[in-house]
Amino acid sequence: MNKSRVDPVRNEYFYSVLNVPTTASATEIRERYRALSVIFHPDKQRGERTTDTAAVEFLEIQKAYEVLSDPFLREVYDFLGEDASKNPWPTELRSQSVEQIRAHLRRWRIDRSQEVFDHLIRPRGTVTCGIDASTLFARGDDLDYDSRGILTRFRGVWVSQFAIRHSVTKVLNEKTNLKFTSHLGLGPRNDLLSRNNLMGTIRHQFSPRLALEATAHFLDPHLIVAKASYEDNDNTLNCRVHFIPAFWNLLPPASTVSFSRRLFRHASTVGSVAWTFSPLSMGSFEFDIHSPQPFDFSSSENYVHYTDRMNADFTNKPGSVSGFGVGLRAWSCGLQLSGLNSCIRTEWSIWFFELSLRFKAGLEIGFRQMAYLVTATWTNTNAAISTSFGVSTKGLIMRFELEYLHQKWILPITLSTVRNQTLEFFSAVLPSTVLLLGYHFVLKPRRQLQRTLYFRKAERLLKEEKTQLKRRIDDTVGLLSDTAKRHMQTERSRGGLVILSATYGPETDAENLTIDVTVPVQALVHNSQVHIPGHRTKAGIQGFYDPAPTSPKSLRVRYLFRDRQHYAEIPDYVPVVLPLPDHLVN
Numbered sequence: 001m002n003k004s005r006v007d008p009v010r011n012e013y014f015y016s017v018l019n020v021p022t023t024a025s026a027t028e029i030r031e032r033y034r035a036l037s038v039i040f041h042p043d044k045q046r047g048e049r050t051t052d053t054a055a056v057e058f059l060e061i062q063k064a065y066e067v068l069s070d071p072f073l074r075e076v077y078d079f080l081g082e083d084a085s086k087n088p089w090p091t092e093l094r095s096q097s098v099e100q101i102r103a104h105l106r107r108w109r110i111d112r113s114q115e116v117f118d119h120l121i122r123p124r125g126t127v128t129c130g131i132d133a134s135t136l137f138a139r140g141d142d143l144d145y146d147s148r149g150i151l152t153r154f155r156g157v158w159v160s161q162f163a164i165r166h167s168v169t170k171v172l173n174e175k176t177n178l179k180f181t182s183h184l185g186l187g188p189r190n191d192l193l194s195r196n197n198l199m200g201t202i203r204h205q206f207s208p209r210l211a212l213e214a215t216a217h218f219l220d221p222h223l224i225v226a227k228a229s230y231e232d233n234d235n236t237l238n239c240r241v242h243f244i245p246a247f248w249n250l251l252p253p254a255s256t257v258s259f260s261r262r263l264f265r266h267a268s269t270v271g272s273v274a275w276t277f278s279p280l281s282m283g284s285f286e287f288d289i290h291s292p293q294p295f296d297f298s299s300s301e302n303y304v305h306y307t308d309r310m311n312a313d314f315t316n317k318p319g320s321v322s323g324f325g326v327g328l329r330a331w332s333c334g335l336q337l338s339g340l341n342s343c344i345r346t347e348w349s350i351w352f353f354e355l356s357l358r359f360k361a362g363l364e365i366g367f368r369q370m371a372y373l374v375t376a377t378w379t380n381t382n383a384a385i386s387t388s389f390g391v392s393t394k395g396l397i398m399r400f401e402l403e404y405l406h407q408k409w410i411l412p413i414t415l416s417t418v419r420n421q422t423l424e425f426f427s428a429v430l431p432s433t434v435l436l437l438g439y440h441f442v443l444k445p446r447r448q449l450q451r452t453l454y455f456r457k458a459e460r461l462l463k464e465e466k467t468q469l470k471r472r473i474d475d476t477v478g479l480l481s482d483t484a485k486r487h488m489q490t491e492r493s494r495g496g497l498v499i500l501s502a503t504y505g506p507e508t509d510a511e512n513l514t515i516d517v518t519v520p521v522q523a524l525v526h527n528s529q530v531h532i533p534g535h536r537t538k539a540g541i542q543g544f545y546d547p548a549p550t551s552p553k554s555l556r557v558r559y560l561f562r563d564r565q566h567y568a569e570i571p572d573y574v575p576v577v578l579p580l581p582d583h584l585v586n
Contacts, residue, residue, distance in 0.1 A: 129410070133157045135153045135154075255276070269289065385402055455548065501516075513547040515544075
């Protein structure tokens with residue numbers, strides 16, 4: 001850009017380059033561009049100095065014309081400016097109406113401003129409001145006679161805890177950031193949430209593996225927390241120390257050391273140990289094993305290599321019809337040794353990526369109590385909703401969480417302070433019923449709509465590319481046709497392998513994306529066999545192309561072998577030799 005000119009702060013800059021009003025028609029813009037091109041074209045200049053100046057001006061003129069002559073880019077430029085016109089906007093956006101484009105650009109501008117604001121100070125907030133509603137569901141024999149009325153039960157509901165926590169983070173440079181956190185809590189005196197404080201944290205990343213972090217509490221009791229962490233591909237080591245400077249000579253600092261390591265080379269199972277020392281308590285020792293396992297039933301999982309599943313992109317593919325085909329399942333178990341607080345615990349979770357749903361169930365058995373917890377969470381880009389209920393010997397607690405733009409609201413509700421099996425049953429059944437109804441009427445239709453839009457987009461892109469692509473494929477098939485005919489005649493004469501029909505494409509609900517590959521497959525036949533390689537896509541075979549990238553596809557072949565008709569359906573990942581082994585038997 002020519003820096004001698006006024007910087008293009010306003011969206012009228014390109015119009016001023018072409019010297020046309022912002023209301024100029026496409027014809028006026030084109031005529032003005034031609035006139036200026038004649039004047040400033042470098043080939044029409046005589047001196048070297050004027051040629052260089054004209055070249056700079058000519059580039060500016062061309063840049064302005066490229067944007068303003070394109071109706072879509074002109075709309076983007078008018079609405080968002082020059083930088084936004086360089087973005088890789090979705091192709092399907094160009095075919096929408098002006099109002100639809102402007103609505104999309106409005107949403108993009110809001111999202112962009114939120115991203116900029118979040119990048120500057122990273123605001124994070126949490127509001128926790130605990131409610132004790134145990135009197136509403138208490139049995140009559142657990143209450144006084146005067147407390148059994150409905151109004152009296154409602155008067156017994158009270159706010160057991162209230163806390164607000166907010167933090168902002170400022171990135172000082174690539175390796176260092178500074179974080180300030182405020183915490184305000186109202187509750188019982190012995191409750192951690194009732195401790196008000198202001199905290200400052202500085203974190204420095206010395207290397208990709210080593211980081212140090214220090215946190216200071218500015219209000220009483222002026223706690224200092226220092227943490228060092230080391231992490232590589234297989235190991236993680238964390239050391240944390242808590243101490244109060246005023247009591248440094250009286251009490252040794254509380255310390256926690258944890259170490260985790262990937263246990264197997266070709267699996268993501270992780271084992272971890274942690275030791276905690278506290279001068280005021282017994283301390284603890286913990287041992288845990290955690291094993292996550294991705295799954296993708298929309299592809300043929302038996303033939304997908306482990307690392308392929310780990311690196312799979314689950315966001316840009318049609319996935320399964322139900323929405324339960326792609327996700328992550330995980331289990332963990334652990335042991336904690338801490339005197340009477342010792343316990344064993346286990347947890348199982350499953351995450352369905354297509355539906356953005358996560359279910360988690362945990363069980364803890366100790367000397368003092370047994371407890372279990374069930375959680376369901378739905379997330380998207382900017383929001384998350386979670387509900388859970390936990391049961392222990394101390395009663396039943398239901399917890400709701402709502403998060404939007406990194407601001408979280410937590411509502412734990414104590415429904416009972418004693419075991420109540422009837423209440424536990426309905427606390428599990430009612431949320432499950434709501435979840436099933438939400439899946440049937442909201443999530444499943446949404447998943448089907450996403451699949452439909454994906455295949456429509458693939459069909460549109462294929463149609464746009466079809467002229468050039470079809471010409472290339474037709475030429476390739478023409479080159480293979482003579483070879484295919486010779487192979488067919490040879491195989492027919494000796495009762496060998498004859499390809500009757502072969503198609504390649506996604507599942508049956510995308511028939512418009514299925515291509516005929518009979519000739520290319522027949523050309524591959526050699527000595528009554530054809531080898532079909534197993535890759536992410538079979539588009540590398542001559543005469544093939546990928547009609548729906550990222551979508552699971554199959555090669556469907558009908559063939560004759562020993563004068564008998566057979567059928568084979570071969571997913572992308574499966575290497576196969578035709579005829580199939582069970583078709584070799586008479």
